[in-house]
Amino acid sequence: xxxxxxxxxxxxxxxxxxxxxxxxxxxxxxxxxxxxxxxxxxxxxxxxxxxxxxxxxxxxxxxxxxxxxxxxxxxxxxxxxxxxxxxxxxxxxxxxxxxxxxxxxxxxxxxxxxxxxxxxxxxxxxxxxxxxxxxxxxxxxxxxxxxxxxxxxxxxxxxxxxxxxxxxxxxxxxxxxxxxxxxxxxxxxxxxxxxxxxxxxxxxxxxxxxxxxxxxxxxxxxxxxxxxxxxxxxxxxxxxxx
Amino acid sequence: xxxxxxxxxxxxxxxxxxxxxxxxxxxxxxxxxxxxxxxxxxxxxxxxxxxxxxxxxxxxxxxxxxxxxxxxxxxxxxxxxxxxxxxxxxxxxxxxxxxxxxxxxxxxxxxx
Numbered sequence: 001x002x003x004x005x006x007x008x009x010x011x012x013x014x015x016x017x018x019x020x021x022x023x024x025x026x027x028x029x030x031x032x033x034x035x036x037x038x039x040x041x042x043x044x045x046x047x048x049x050x051x052x053x054x055x056x057x058x059x060x061x062x063x064x065x066x067x068x069x070x071x072x073x074x075x076x077x078x079x080x081x082x083x084x085x086x087x088x089x090x091x092x093x094x095x096x097x098x099x100x101x102x103x104x105x106x107x108x109x110x111x112x113x114x115x116x117x118x119x120x121x122x123x124x125x126x127x128x129x130x131x132x133x134x135x136x137x138x139x140x141x142x143x144x145x146x147x148x149x150x151x152x153x154x155x156x157x158x159x160x161x162x163x164x165x166x167x168x169x170x171x172x173x174x175x176x177x178x179x180x181x182x183x184x185x186x187x188x189x190x191x192x193x194x195x196x197x198x199x200x201x202x203x204x205x206x207x208x209x210x211x212x213x214x215x216x217x218x219x220x221x222x223x224x225x226x227x228x229x230x231x232x233x234x235x236x237x238x239x240x241x242x
Numbered sequence: 243x244x245x246x247x248x249x250x251x252x253x254x255x256x257x258x259x260x261x262x263x264x265x266x267x268x269x270x271x272x273x274x275x276x277x278x279x280x281x282x283x284x285x286x287x288x289x290x291x292x293x294x295x296x297x298x299x300x301x302x303x304x305x306x307x308x309x310x311x312x313x314x315x316x317x318x319x320x321x322x323x324x325x326x327x328x329x330x331x332x333x334x335x336x337x338x339x340x341x342x343x344x345x346x347x348x349x350x351x352x353x354x
Contacts, residue, residue, distance in 0.1 A: 020335070020336040020337045021336050021340075023337070023340050024340060040246050041252075045252055045256070048256060049256050049259070052256060052257075052259075052260040053256065053259045053260045053263050054263070055259070055263045057298075058259055058262075058263060059259070062255065062259060065247075066246060066247045066252065066255060067246050068244075068246070069244035069245045069246050069247055070247070072247065072251055072254050072255055072258070075247070075255050075258070075259075076255060076258035076259060076262060079258070079259040079262055079263065080262040080266070083262060083263050083266040083267070084266060085294050086263070086266035086267045086269070087266050087269045087270065088287070088290045088294065089267070089290065089294075090266070090267060090268060090269045090270035090271045091269075091270040091279070091283075091287060092287040092288075092290050092291075093270075093271060094270045094271055094279075095279065097271060102272065105268065105271040105272055106268050106271070106272060108271065109264070109267040109268030109269075109271040109272070110264055110267060110268065112267050114294070114295060114298060117291065118291040118292075118294075118295055121288075121290070121291045122291065125288065167348070168318075168319075168347060168348070168351065171302075171319060171322060171343070171344065171347055172340055172343075172344055174298075174299050174302040174303060174319075174323075175322070175323070175326045175339060175340050175343040175344065176336070176340060177295045177298060177299050178299055178303075178323060178326055178327065178330075178339075178343070179326070179330060179336050179339045179340070180291065180295060181292055181295045181296055181299065182327055182330040182331075183330065183334070184291065184292040185292065189289060190289060190292045193289045193292060193293045193296075194292050194293060194296040196293075197293040197294070197296040197297040197300075198296045198297065198300035200297070201296070201297040201298075201300050201301050202300060202301060202304065202310075202311050205301055205310055205311070206310070213294075213297050213298065216293075216297035217290070217293050217294040217297045220289070220292075220293030220294070220296060220297060221286050221287075221289050221290055221293045221294075222286075224286075224289035224292075224293060225282065225285050225286040225289060228285050228289070229282075229285070
């Protein structure tokens, strides 16, 4: 196989890897789109926000503040803090893309989301990523996620009054993330980390600027790392591969 | 509070959100090319997905009505999540997981 057909194959494999989870992206995008319009944004602003920001949780966090006329820096700071977890994702992805060009790393970062990041890491940790062209594989995952999310978000923006919001469709997005969490709970450090993250997320839910999510993630990661360091060496190494 | 943010203010907010999202997502991917992660940090990052996703979904699952969290077995989202989780224990089929979770959630919401 030539290099470029290998790349195309990796890209297609990435698109296939996310296929069955796309209903989650679709429902989450749709409801985010509806929420932007119901939150008071006019159609062009909502579409612009969806295309340029592409971060559902930050957008939803900003909406009530925009509607309430909060100071601009407060709105942006809330978005920034909601997004802090991406800094951790970025550090975790770094080793896999260290040899890519700056432009390609910037593009892969722009299109990374909670779901696509976690899917990539799961494949990496199970050793089921393609040997070469991982960037193409990830681009395949992210492109399917982006197209689905944007088409559904813009549908939600345009047809806001006709989309049922009382069916809890957005819960599909939560379940898609759950489908990545459950199989990862296969060793003690992950279980301890998730338990700590979940409890702290509840306790810190009312922290200002949506800081609770980041605090919970850090607490969970610290607990998991501590538990990992207490495992016998071999067990820890197997833990990393399963 | 005051009037909603509109016009130039709204443009500033959208540009600000787009920039901060881009900067957080690309932070380590772009900066620190000579950065070597020590072993401890590598181990920590291994647990980033499961911990962060759990921190996102737990409040989502436990919210019910106006309450921030409802641990009662009658919380429809909790029922939906349990159904989806049970499905995942015997099958890795994601579509089935989403469907079983949404069906259980919807039934619980209508019936309970």
